[in-house]
Amino acid sequence: MTTSFAERFRLPKAGRTDEAHGQAPPPPPRPTREEAEDAVRTLLAWAGDDPSRAALAETPRRVAEAFLEYFEGYHHDPIALLQGSTFENASAYDDIVMLRDVRFTSYCEHHVSPFQGHAHVAYIPDGPIVGLSRIARVVEVLAHRLQTQENLTSQIAAAIDSALKPRGVAVLLEAEHSCMSARGIRHAGVATITTQFSGLFATDDARANRFLMLARGGQGSER
Ligand SMILES: [Zn+2]
Numbered sequence: 001m002t003t004s005f006a007e008r009f010r011l012p013k014a015g016r017t018d019e020a021h022g023q024a025p026p027p028p029p030r031p032t033r034e035e036a037e038d039a040v041r042t043l044l045a046w047a048g049d050d051p052s053r054a055a056l057a058e059t060p061r062r063v064a065e066a067f068l069e070y071f072e073g074y075h076h077d078p079i080a081l082l083q084g085s086t087f088e089n090a091s092a093y094d095d096i097v098m099l100r101d102v103r104f105t106s107y108c109e110h111h112v113s114p115f116q117g118h119a120h121v122a123y124i125p126d127g128p129i130v131g132l133s134r135i136a137r138v139v140e141v142l143a144h145r146l147q148t149q150e151n152l153t154s155q156i157a158a159a160i161d162s163a164l165k166p167r168g169v170a171v172l173l174e175a176e177h178s179c180m181s182a183r184g185i186r187h188a189g190v191a192t193i194t195t196q197f198s199g200l201f202a203t204d205d206a207r208a209n210r211f212l213m214l215a216r217g218g219q220g221s222e223r
Pocket of ligand 1 (some may be wrong): 108109110111112113178180
């Protein structure tokens with residue numbers, strides 16, 4: 001029995017889930033805002049500072065608010081976003097549709113530290129086409145969750161595959177991880193590249209190579 005691409009890389013629904021695979025357990029109750037701010041105070045003290053000093057008085061509130069922005073992606077469903085903006089493919093266009101250099105910031109699920117880079121995302125329609133800005137928005141929604149670059153890459157591809165049932169999807173992410181540049185081995189300037197191909201991009205080397213060639217034309221590859 002073969003499993004579809006979307007099944008292999010099952011997308012977490014909006015809301016907290018346990019990874020991209022298997023059944024998601026019911027999420028724990030959401031802490032209160034006050035509990036979140038207390039947790040920030042604890043981390044500030046753990047870092048060695050005094051959370052009661054005047055300059056840090058508003059920091060827990062700001063960090064809690066920043067978390068709402070960093071992780072706003074949990075409150076949006078990427079498949080619904082795509083399906084909410086599809087159009088009839090009137091001229092039966094059947095070649096690569098690609099967004100190059102979609103900038104993103106995501107957060108590593110191991111250290112909650114940012115990783116930043118560019119996404120190149122392509123699909124080959126089979127029927128409906130989708131509003132291009134929605135593809136960029138899907139990158140943003142999935143990036144604004146705790147991620148690994150590998151999961152982010154396959155989840156972007158799975159969302160498009162599942163929502164549009166296209167003839168192929170290709171995703172290439174190139175990012176620098178601050179958990180690698182600012183801590184641990186402290187290697188700056190290392191690019192991590194991940195790719196995920198489905199459908200025609202997975203079976204047809206010529207298409208995959210065209211995608212890679214188009215992606216190389218982007219700013220993300222010039223540095
Ligand atoms: Zn990390």
